[in-house]
Amino acid sequence: MSGAGFSPEVWQAITLSLKVSFWAVAASLPFGIFTAYALARWRFPGKGLVNGLVHLPLILPPVVTGYLLLLTFGPQGPLGRGLAVLGLEVAFRWTGAALAAAIMAFPLMVRAIRLAIEAVDPKLEEAAGTLGAPPLWVFATVTLPMAAPGILAGAVLGYAKAMGEFGATITFVSSIPGETRTVPSAIYAFLQVPGAQPAVFWLVALSVTVAMAALLVSELVAARIAARVGGR
Amino acid sequence: MSVAVSLTHTLPGFALDVRFEAPDGVTALFGRSGSGKTSVVNAMAGLLRPDRGRISVGGEVLCDTDTGLWLPPHRRRVGYVFQDARLFPHLNVRDNLIYGQRFSRRGRRSGLDHVVGLLGLEALLARRPGALSGGERQRVAIGRALLSDPRLLLLDEPLAALDEARKAEILPHLERLRDDTRIPIVFVSHSASEVARLATTVVAMDAGRVERVGPATEVLSDLSAVRTIGVREAGSVLTGQVAAHHADGLSEVRVSAGSLFLPRFQAAVGAQVRVRIEAQDVILSRGRPEGLSALNILPGEVIEMRGGAGPGVMVQLRIGADRLLARVTRRSAEALRLAPGVPCHAVAKSVSVARLDVGVVDPANPGKDQDTPGTAGEDQDAPGTAGEDQDAPGTAGEDQDAPGTAGEDQDAPGTAGDNGEQTR
Numbered sequence: 001m002s003g004a005g006f007s008p009e010v011w012q013a014i015t016l017s018l019k020v021s022f023w024a025v026a027a028s029l030p031f032g033i034f035t036a037y038a039l040a041r042w043r044f045p046g047k048g049l050v051n052g053l054v055h056l057p058l059i060l061p062p063v064v065t066g067y068l069l070l071l072t073f074g075p076q077g078p079l080g081r082g083l084a085v086l087g088l089e090v091a092f093r094w095t096g097a098a099l100a101a102a103i104m105a106f107p108l109m110v111r112a113i114r115l116a117i118e119a120v121d122p123k124l125e126e127a128a129g130t131l132g133a134p135p136l137w138v139f140a141t142v143t144l145p146m147a148a149p150g151i152l153a154g155a156v157l158g159y160a161k162a163m164g165e166f167g168a169t170i171t172f173v174s175s176i177p178g179e180t181r182t183v184p185s186a187i188y189a190f191l192q193v194p195g196a197q198p199a200v201f202w203l204v205a206l207s208v209t210v211a212m213a214a215l216l217v218s219e220l221v222a223a224r225i226a227a228r229v230g231g232r
Numbered sequence: 233m234s235v236a237v238s239l240t241h242t243l244p245g246f247a248l249d250v251r252f253e254a255p256d257g258v259t260a261l262f263g264r265s266g267s268g269k270t271s272v273v274n275a276m277a278g279l280l281r282p283d284r285g286r287i288s289v290g291g292e293v294l295c296d297t298d299t300g301l302w303l304p305p306h307r308r309r310v311g312y313v314f315q316d317a318r319l320f321p322h323l324n325v326r327d328n329l330i331y332g333q334r335f336s337r338r339g340r341r342s343g344l345d346h347v348v349g350l351l352g353l354e355a356l357l358a359r360r361p362g363a364l365s366g367g368e369r370q371r372v373a374i375g376r377a378l379l380s381d382p383r384l385l386l387l388d389e390p391l392a393a394l395d396e397a398r399k400a401e402i403l404p405h406l407e408r409l410r411d412d413t414r415i416p417i418v419f420v421s422h423s424a425s426e427v428a429r430l431a432t433t434v435v436a437m438d439a440g441r442v443e444r445v446g447p448a449t450e451v452l453s454d455l456s457a458v459r460t461i462g463v464r465e466a467g468s469v470l471t472g473q474v475a476a477h478h479a480d481g482l483s484e485v486r487v488s489a490g491s492l493f494l495p496r497f498q499a500a501v502g503a504q505v506r507v508r509i510e511a512q513d514v515i516l517s518r519g520r521p522e523g524l525s526a527l528n529i530l531p532g533e534v535i536e537m538r539g540g541a542g543p544g545v546m547v548q549l550r551i552g553a554d555r556l557l558a559r560v561t562r563r564s565a566e567a568l569r570l571a572p573g574v575p576c577h578a579v580a581k582s583v584s585v586a587r588l589d590v591g592v593v594d595p596a597n598p599g600k601d602q603d604t605p606g607t608a609g610e611d612q613d614a615p616g617t618a619g620e621d622q623d624a625p626g627t628a629g630e631d632q633d634a635p636g637t638a639g640e641d642q643d644a645p646g647t648a649g650d651n652g653e654q655t656r
Contacts, residue, residue: 121318123314123316123318124318124320124321126279126305126318127312127314127318127320128320128331129278129279129304129305129306130277130278130279130305130306130308130310130311130312130377130380131306131311131331131332131335131376131377131380132306132307132309132332132334132335132336132380133306133331133332133334133335134306134335135306138306141331142320145322146321146322228322
């Protein structure tokens with residue numbers, strides 16, 4: 001049913017948001033797992049500082065985070081110029097939107113994964129070590145599978161956050177249709193135009209559907225993993 | 233020396249200062265809980281880094297703080313069976329068993345069938361740890377450690393979390409392990425009967441220090457070890473040969489001073505066995521007692537006596553070539569005028585020796601022994617023995633109620649029990 005207001009711009013915003021959020025989570029998940037593991041298991045100087053930095057996007061106003069991103073990753077920013085040399089430009093590109101979403105989703109992801117890793121009994125890791133397994137193998141075959149439900153939960157939480165990210169994204173990469181206009185930016189833009197209420201309706205309905213579907217799938221997968229790990 | 237340990241370490245509120253060497257076979261770290269036994273095996277496995285120390289196994293140094301040598305746990309090839317098994321809950325029994333094989337020198341899949349057979353795990357392979365009983369879990373944990381091809385096997389109270397029936401299920405497996413594999417085993421325990429059954433060497437520990445090291449039969453029958461063991465659990469170990477299994481349900485074991493008659497147990501005639509006799513189950517008599525129901529009456533003489541603050545005296549006797557501990561009251565000792573050198577007879581009821589207190593050291597005919605699976609045979613004995621076992625705790629309970637007349641109390645229920653025994 002091609003209802004009124006379901007314009008190509010609406011579809012564009014939806015697919016862009018899915019793409020941006022997917023890459024935001026996929027690219028930051030390894031870092032998230034590493035950070036969560038370090039915070040859960042290691043003792044090192046400056047641990048409090050790292051913890052604070054990870055949580056910073058959660059407590060700063062998103063616009064401030066976006067502005068800081070613009071300063072560092074913008075065309076004139078130190079990291080922005082470096083990435084541009086490597087052929088990866090992020091300012092005002094969809095990759096920038098993914099970066100902003102990833103930064104904003106990171107603390108939520110790390111918190112969930114850290115809890116999951118802390119729940120894995122270190123005695124099991126010790127036991128694996130006495131059987132001859134080197135630490136990285138222990139991590140891959142004991143810690144990771146046992147923390148899998150929590151890691152999945154962290155990823156879904158991060159994905160939902162990335163889908164909804166607005167403030168940092170619009171500050172950092174603006175709202176360019178087809179490039180950086182994600183669903184929240186599109187809703188905001190349509191709300192500025194008289195008579196675009198039907199488009200807003202579609203965007204809202206679709207984002208609710210996507211969020212619910214992601215949640216359901218993750219619940220199902222988590223239940224199956226938990227049953228496996230629980231061991232019966 | 234197969235295993236050499238020397239280490240000092242300070243834990244919060246506790247100092248560890250341990251030095252011992254042990255030959256091949258089973259070495260028991262024996263002592264009360266909190267004496268530092270687990271810390272010692274943790275240091276051997278590399279899970280605890282001692283302040284100072286040197287640990288070597290079969291000539292290979294695992295850790296030496298003087299040279300700064302430190303092998304991490306995964307490079308030590310030390311198999312560790314934890315008290316709580318620590319099976320991987322997300323893997324089935326088979327995958328748990330082969331977890332360490334990937335890193336062993338012998339490679340994957342070698343020896344799996346042998347270990348599965350040795351520990352009787354055939355029916356469990358597809359199951360998850362969550363669906364196993366405590367005894368099954370321990371057996372899987374032992375198999376998992378064995379399959380990692382260790383040069384040393386550490387067992388930390390592997391039976392502590394199990395009830396008597398489960399212990400009886402695992403002990404024969406551990407005995408077969410000791411006799412079948414050539415891997416040295418260090419085994420932590422606070423139970424004198426486990427130690428008596430399994431250990432070749434005993435390292436008695438108390439408050440973070442080694443009190444005594446020596447062959448199990450010597451250390452357990454030593455008066456100075458009584459403090460470590462506790463008077464209640466003190467008992468000596470006699471080594472003997474199975475002479476016969478009699479039709480009336482008794483097995484005869486020939487020891488250096490004569491024959492012991494014990495509730496029937498599973499072992500081939502001619503096999504070497506160890507029998508643990510608790511000090512509080514032994515009655516002393518100056519003359520050879522007449523008209524007494526107890527079947528085990530062995531002549532000997534007093535070597536040494538040691539009394540504590542309580543009403544009891546621990547008497548060490550020479551019985552043939554063996555040593556035997558007997559716990560009597562000071563009053564009885566005075567009445568009998570016991571003193572070093574005095575000849576007397578030691579009397580022990582057959583039924584006071586529990587099934588768990590008899591262990592096969594050297595099956596004379598191993599082929600035959602394997603034909604009749606040890607566990608199955610012994611399980612059949614279980615109801616009878618279990619019923620008779622109940623006599624023993626009863627006596628112990630009365631002993632506790634009236635400490636003043638403990639020795640005499642022991643005689644009374646003992647005789648009553650024997651009378652019942654005769655009519656049986």
